[in-house]
Amino acid sequence: MVTTIKDICHKAFVEKFGAEPTMYEYAPGRVNIIGEHTDYNGGFVLPCAIKYGTCMYAKPNNSNQIRVLAVDMQNDYDEFELATVIEKHPTKLWVNYLRGVAYQLCEKFGDRVKGLDIAIKGDVPPGAGLSSSASLEVCFGHLLSSAFNLNVPLMDIALIGQAAEAYIGMKCGIMDQAISANGTKDHCLRIDCKSYGLTQVAVPSNLVILILNSNIKHQLVGSEYNDRRESCEKAASIMGVPLLRDATMDLLNQYKDKMDDETYRRARHVITEDERVLKASDAFEKGDLTTLAHLMYESHESMRDDFEITVKETDGLVEIVKEALGVQKAAVRQTGGGFGGCVVAVVEPQMVDVVKKAVEAKYKAISGIDATIFETTACAGATFTKL
Numbered sequence: 001m002v003t004t005i006k007d008i009c010h011k012a013f014v015e016k017f018g019a020e021p022t023m024y025e026y027a028p029g030r031v032n033i034i035g036e037h038t039d040y041n042g043g044f045v046l047p048c049a050i051k052y053g054t055c056m057y058a059k060p061n062n063s064n065q066i067r068v069l070a071v072d073m074q075n076d077y078d079e080f081e082l083a084t085v086i087e088k089h090p091t092k093l094w095v096n097y098l099r100g101v102a103y104q105l106c107e108k109f110g111d112r113v114k115g116l117d118i119a120i121k122g123d124v125p126p127g128a129g130l131s132s133s134a135s136l137e138v139c140f141g142h143l144l145s146s147a148f149n150l151n152v153p154l155m156d157i158a159l160i161g162q163a164a165e166a167y168i169g170m171k172c173g174i175m176d177q178a179i180s181a182n183g184t185k186d187h188c189l190r191i192d193c194k195s196y197g198l199t200q201v202a203v204p205s206n207l208v209i210l211i212l213n214s215n216i217k218h219q220l221v222g223s224e225y226n227d228r229r230e231s232c233e234k235a236a237s238i239m240g241v242p243l244l245r246d247a248t249m250d251l252l253n254q255y256k257d258k259m260d261d262e263t264y265r266r267a268r269h270v271i272t273e274d275e276r277v278l279k280a281s282d283a284f285e286k287g288d289l290t291t292l293a294h295l296m297y298e299s300h301e302s303m304r305d306d307f308e309i310t311v312k313e314t315d316g317l318v319e320i321v322k323e324a325l326g327v328q329k330a331a332v333r334q335t336g337g338g339f340g341g342c343v344v345a346v347v348e349p350q351m352v353d354v355v356k357k358a359v360e361a362k363y364k365a366i367s368g369i370d371a372t373i374f375e376t377t378a379c380a381g382a383t384f385t386k387l
Contacts, residue, residue, distance in 0.1 A: 005055055005121045005122065005123050006024075006055055006121075008071060008121050009055050009056070009057050009071060009119050009120070009121035010057055010119075012069060012071045012075065012119045012121065013057040013058075013059075013069070013117075013118075013119035016069045016075075016077070016117075016119060017059065017067075017069075017117045017119075019059060019117075020059075020387075021057035021058055021059045021117075021119075021387060022058070022059045022060070022386070022387050023057070023058050023059070023143070023146070023147055023384065023385065023386055023387055024055065024056070024057055024058075024384070024385040024387055025055065025056045025058070025139050025140075025142055025143035025146065025382070025383070025384050025385075026053055026054070026055045026056075026139065026382070026383050027053055027054055027135050027136075027138040027139035027142060027180045027181070027381065027382040027383075028049035028050055028051070028052065028053035028124075028135060028180055028183055028379050028380070028381065028382075029049070029050050029052050029053050029054075029124035029130040029131045029132060029134070029135045029180065030047045030048065030049050030050060030130065030131045030134070030135075030175075030176060030179040030180060030183070031047060031048060031050050031130060031209065031211055031335055031342070031344050031376065032045060032046065032047040032175065032335045032336065032344070033046045033047065033048065033188055033209075033280065033284065033296070033335075033344060033346065034046050034273075034276055034277050034280045034295060034296055034299050034333065035047075035175070035273060035274075035276075035277040036273060036299065036303055036307070036309070036334075036335070036336075036337075036338070037173075037228060037229075037232070037269070037270060037273070037303075037307060037309070037337075037338075038173075038193065038245075038270055038273050038274055038277065039172075039173025039174055039175040039191070039193040040171065040172065040173035040174075040193070040229055040232070041173075041193075041232050041236075041243050041244040041245055041270045041274075042193055042194035042242075042243035042244070042245035042246070043193055043194070043243075043244065043245045043270060043273070043274040043277070044190060044191065044192060044193065044274050044277040044278060044281075045173075045175045045190070045191050045193060045277060046188050046189070046190050046191075046201065046277050046280060046281050046284070047175055047176075047179040047188065047189060047191070048179065048183065048187065048188040048189065048203065048209065048376075048378035048379070049179055049180060049183025049184075049378060049379045049380065049381055050124075050130065050209075050211070050376040050378075050379060051376050051377060051379050052122075052123045052124045052125075052130065052374075052376070053122065053123070053124060053135050053139070053180075053379075054120065054121070054122035054124065054132070054135040054136050054139040055120070055121055055122070055139070056118050056119065056120050056139055056140065056143055057118070057119050058116045058117065058118045058119075058143060058147065059116065059117050060114060060115065060116055060117075060147070061115045061116060061117045062114075062115065063114075063115035064081055064082045064111070064114065064115050065079050065080065065081055065082070065115045066079065066080055066082065066098065066102060066115060066116055066118065067079040067115070067116070067117045067118070068095065068098060068117075068118045068119075068120065069118070069119045069120065070094050070095070070120050071119060071120060071121040072120070072121060072122055073092075073094055076092065076094070078092055078095040080095070080099055080102070082102055082106050082113055082114070082115065083103065083106055084103060084106050084107045085103060086099045086100075086102055086103040086106075087099075088100075088167070088168070093168070094136075096164075096167070096168050097133055097136050097137050097140070097164055097165075097168065098136070098137075098140050099164075099167075100137070100163065100164025100165070100166075100167035100168060101137050101140050101141045101144070101160055101161065101164045102140075102144070103167075104160045104163060104164070105141070105144055105145070105150065105152070105160065109148070109150050112148055112150060113144055113148055113150070114148060116143075116144075116147065118140075118143070120136070120139075122135065122136065125213055125372070126217070127217030127340070127341070128213050128217070128336070128341050128342050129335060129336020129337055129338075129340070129341025129342050130211070130336065130341075130342060131176040131179075131180060131336075133165065133176075134161055134165075134176030134177045134180050135180050137160070137161030137164050137165070137177060137180075138157055138158065138161050138177055138180040138181045138381075138382050139180075139382065141157040141160050141161055142154075142157050142181065142382040142384060143384065145157060146384035147384075154181040154182050154381065154382065155178065155181065155182065155196055155198075157177070157181045157382070158174060158177035158178040158180070158181045158182070159174065159177070160177075161176075161177035161180075161181075162174050162177050170225070170226075171225075171226055171229055172225075172337075173193055174191070174193050174196070175191060175193065178191050178196070178198075179191070179381070180381060180382060181381050181382050182198055182381050183378070183379055183380055183381030183382075184200055184378070184380060184381070185377075185378065185379060185380045186202065186203055186205075186377065186378050187200045187201060187202055187203060187378050188200075188201040188203060188281070188284065188378055189201065190277065190281045193245075194243065194245050199281070201281045201284055201285050202285055203284070203377070203378045204284070204285075204286075204287035206287060206348065206349070207287065207289065207346050207347065207348065208346070208347050208348070208349050208352055208375055209344065209345075209346055209375065209376050209377070209378070210344070210345040210346075210347055210352065210355060210373060210374075210375055211335075211342050211343075211344055211373070211374055211375075211376060212317055212321070212342060212343040212344075212345065212355075212359060212371050212372075212373050213341070213342050213371060213372040213373070213374075214311075214313045214314050214317055214340060214341065214342065214343065214367065214371055215367075215369050215370065215371060215372060216311055216313045216314070216340035216341070216367070217340055217341075224309070224338075224339065225337050225338070225339075228266060228307065228309065231262065231263050231266040231267075232244050232266055232267065232270060234259070234263055235247075235252075235259060235263050235264070235266060235267035236267075238255055238258050238259050238263070239251055239252065239254075239255050239267075244267055244270045244271060245274060247267065247271055248271065249268070249271055249272065252264070252267050252268060252271060265305070265306040265307070265308075266306065266307060268302075268306050269302045269303065269306035269307040270307075272298075272302060273299060273302060276295045276298060276299050279291070279295055280292055280295040280296065283295065284346070289328075289329055289331060289346070289348070290328050290329070292331045292346060293325075293327070293328060293329050293330045293331040293332075296330075296331045296332060296333045296344075296346070297318075297322065297330055297331075297332065297333065299333045300318050300332070300333035300334055303333070303334055303338065304334075307338070309334075309337070309338025309339060310334050310338060311339060311340055312366065312367075313340070313363075313366060313367040314334040314340065314341070314342075314343055315334075316362075316363065316366035316367065317334075317343045317359065317363060317366075317371060318332050318333060318334060318343055320358050320359055320362045320363060321343065321345050321355055321358070321359070323358065324351075324354050324355050324357075324358035324359075325345070325347065325351060325354070325355065329347070329348070329351070331345060331346040331347070332344070332345040332346075352375065355373070356373055359371050359373060
């Protein structure tokens, strides 16, 4: 019998707290089909929730403390008091995601937020660019909302998760938390990151989503991610628009001589990527793999050359997959914030083994390590169950 993360988490809860849990929460990670670094620029993204995520078993503890066991962190344990100001833990990064969510709910709901004993277990590979942190934040936020009948709307749960990232020092966009909270089975979600409008995009049943983990871990906090965001804000400011979403290539070219080349290229990536998302969501829904392939590979080139967030290992993976599928069907690109992590490919079922064999044969020569490949379907978002 396969031991699931639920089984492991449940056993750990009982062993730690000496009682059966009374509630269960789950929130998925995500893979972004297209639309990279557009979210904090108010643009469009096209992610789907994946079959890997974070689960929590919990039970009220009749106190104002969160007592939490992190199974994936060698059973590391922390407890903190619920309050409108919660200090960050000096050494345990994992719990600061929870602290960042908790203080916001306390600000809004006061003592309606009460103490819980919680065990956490996940299977989103950390550092792979599949939103393990967003999955954790949404899982915890939705658990608190559901446990204490706070009825926080799903998009507000996502915004609370986003603010928790800022509390830690990561100025991320809304995409990761929004799809973890709002995912729908068998659909991607086109998110308008300016209006927070959500559009369901059906995943054709004759296409498979493949995730290829380069196993080059990225660490976004304190990295070049924030530098990219500042470049985008600088470009928008020079053009006199609130967000790059509000700019066009014509406007950017009018101001080209007023910005340095790097700022221009950063802005060009975002503006053209927004256009690609809109075209790709239409192609995806129609099952038009040729158009999708063109747009996804163009997105990768833009991330590589203009936004400069790829690494040789992910570039190599993309080229291996492109060669295996052929140019007409090479719907493949690096996905996630960049600097390592995963490549996403949308392929016909009969091509899955072709891609796997090509990667197994060629990737190690580029990287010195093996890639990890898994298939996923588009899954549902955050779910709470009373036990």
